[in-house]
Amino acid sequence: MIEINRITKTFPGKTAVKDLSLTIPDGKIFGFLGPNGAGKSTTIKMMTGILPIDEGSITMNGKDISKEVLAAKQMIGYVPDRSDIFLRLKGIEYLNFIADVYDVPQEVRETKISELTKQFGIYEALDDHIQTYSHGMKQKIVVSGVLLHDPDIWILDEPLTGLDPKSSYMLKEMMRDHAAKGKIVFFSTHVLEVVEQLCDEVAIINQGHVQFQGNMKEMKQQFQEDQNLEQLFLELTQNG
Numbered sequence: 001m002i003e004i005n006r007i008t009k010t011f012p013g014k015t016a017v018k019d020l021s022l023t024i025p026d027g028k029i030f031g032f033l034g035p036n037g038a039g040k041s042t043t044i045k046m047m048t049g050i051l052p053i054d055e056g057s058i059t060m061n062g063k064d065i066s067k068e069v070l071a072a073k074q075m076i077g078y079v080p081d082r083s084d085i086f087l088r089l090k091g092i093e094y095l096n097f098i099a100d101v102y103d104v105p106q107e108v109r110e111t112k113i114s115e116l117t118k119q120f121g122i123y124e125a126l127d128d129h130i131q132t133y134s135h136g137m138k139q140k141i142v143v144s145g146v147l148l149h150d151p152d153i154w155i156l157d158e159p160l161t162g163l164d165p166k167s168s169y170m171l172k173e174m175m176r177d178h179a180a181k182g183k184i185v186f187f188s189t190h191v192l193e194v195v196e197q198l199c200d201e202v203a204i205i206n207q208g209h210v211q212f213q214g215n216m217k218e219m220k221q222q223f224q225e226d227q228n229l230e231q232l233f234l235e236l237t238q239n240g
């Protein structure tokens with residue numbers, strides 16, 4: 001379970017996330033939905049320990065991301081929205097680096113790297129530098145890195161953006177499998193349709209606040225009943 005307890009993050013001149021609380025249960029695909037600039041990436045960066053939390057706390061299966069940093073981070077696999085990391089490495093060097101960091105045994109890593117990258121259609125590009133990859137290929141190498149060390153909690157920031165239909169379908173299937181094993185898939189999107197296809201539960205965020213948390217049926221009901229949410233619904237469907 002992930003527990004986000006009243007977190008706030010302020011940048012100079014801008015409060016990006018204000019007093020935000022969420023509980024993300026095990027065994028669910030949890031969608032974090034909101035328009036551009038709503039505070040999704042900032043929340044995710046606090047969840048993954050990349051940005052310090054100004055106020056409040058976050059625990060990953062009981063481990064506090066600010067206090068038990070390593071123990072909490074070991075449980076997380078994170079796919080950022082822009083995968084502009086390790087551009088100077090070759091694909092294979094990046095995956096071996098991830099396998100080293102997370103102590104993936106030699107025999108397992110070779111089989112898994114070959115399986116995953118063949119599935120994603122990037123096997124042939126493993127000896128190329130990541131800076132020569134397209135956005136979708138960068139996304140796929142980072143997703144392969146996450147799947148390689150098989151963490152309990154997946155945190156994915158706009159994971160389907162830039163993927164071709166086949167890879168998008170594959171990743172969605174992988175997300176479903178992971179949740180079906182009783183683990184957590186938490187992902188952000190500004191596309192309502194993706195949430196409708198995939199999620200068991202959803203939180204809607206706008207201007208740094210959670211405006212709604214519930215299942216899909218409850219979300220649709222709220223859209224019809226609540227004028228503020230109806231406005232947001234229009235914005236989200238237009239963006240998609």
Ligand SMILES: Nc1ncnc2c1ncn2[C@@H]1O[C@H](COP(=O)(O)OP(=O)(O)OP(=O)(O)O)[C@@H](O)[C@H]1O
Nearest residue numbers: 011014016034035036037038039040041042043190
């Ligand atoms: N490092 C920063 N310095 C100043 N302001 C920031 C910084 N990072 C984010 N912000 C601001 O905080 C707000 C929330 O940004 P955030 O990136 O979390 O939104 P988002 O919901 O992920 O949006 P998108 O869907 O466009 O990626 C925005 O107004 C953004 O301009």
